[in-house]
Amino acid sequence: LLIAAVLSRRLRRKIGSEAADRVPPVEIFPRARKFSKEAVTPQSPRSPPPLRVQPSMVSVPQPATTAELFAWLGMSPAAGMPAFKAMHTHFPGALPSIAILHRTSDILHRHLGFEPGNTIYADSVCPDEINHEVSALPSIMAKHWGRGTYGSFPMGGLAGVPFVGKTGFSAFSHHVPTDGNVLILFGPHVGISADGVLGKQLRVGQKCESAACGAVLAAFNKCRQADKCGACLTDDHDLQQSWITQRVSSFADAVATSAEPLEALVHRMYDEIEKELLQIVTTDFGSGNISLIGGVQINLPYPHECHFQPLFFKAWSAASPKPVDLLPKLSYMPPRKA
DSSP: OHHHHHHHHHHHHHHHHHHHHTSOOOOSSOOOOOOOHHHHSOOOOOOOOOOOOOGGGOOOOOOOOHHHHHHHTTSSOOTTSHHHHHHHHHSTTOEEHHHHHHHHHHHHHHHHOOOGGGEEEEEEOOOOGGGGSTTSHHHHHHHHHTTTTTOOEEOOOGGGOOTTHHHHHHHHHTTSOTTOEEEEEEOOEEEBOTTOOBTEEOOTTOSSOEETTHHHHHHHHHHTSHHHHHHHTTOTTSHHHHHHHHHHHTTHHHHHTSSSHHHHHHHHHHHHHHHHHHHHOOSTTOSSEEEEEEEEEEEOOTTSOOEEEEEEEEEEESSSOSOEEOHHHHOSSOOOOO
């Protein structure tokens, strides 16, 4: 048994050795292989096919319009909203109040030397409370030009008509700082509802929309009723509304037949206010400049800021009585056709 076990072990060793001889040795450090000249000749690389870019594959960002930028900032209604379409259709060039303040202030300072310390400010706008909200143009203009303390001199009555007259302007303008300037903001206002309806505004705390500007719309509606118009022209207990109705009566029929009566009504009212204000203001207050900023104040649905369509921006003085037109420096739209 011992001899058989030894022979069996030797036989297994021999068989294993013969099998190992049939397995090629493993080269831990492979030797360099010899290549023929043909093998090492570099092959010319194939040029990759040209990249064909379809127009639809390229996304080039387009510059945003001014209106789209203000909408993105939350100041204006978004482009798809009815209020956005109504405002930019009927009042092109309208800008948020804060943009009007910064742009006009910069122009007046750079070109005419206006500063809060040498300028007295007044406004001739409708006393409706929606025109005097914290972010509304008359409010922020008064805060800036009134040096945070003096505020503004209110020249306007219903609809923004300067009912203080020549006496009121004379009193105000003689409060001007020595060799200082006079600045006046003026114009009517109009509401635009969330549905894009002109002349409507949902006021804080109310469930239903109301008229804006109510005085102008009331005058127009009365003038369309011939039997009531004559009586309201001479109401001694409603003098401001009587004046407005009298002026509206001169163009009510033309407004009623226009493509958009409310737009035409507001702009015709603006013309009346501008005409009246230019009959009142003078340069008798001193050597400084007087500048007028006129347009339409637009009351938008919450939470959007009031906007302003600039229509007039001029300045002149006693030494230079010919007005300098500053509107092209302010407006990014062509002038409104008369």
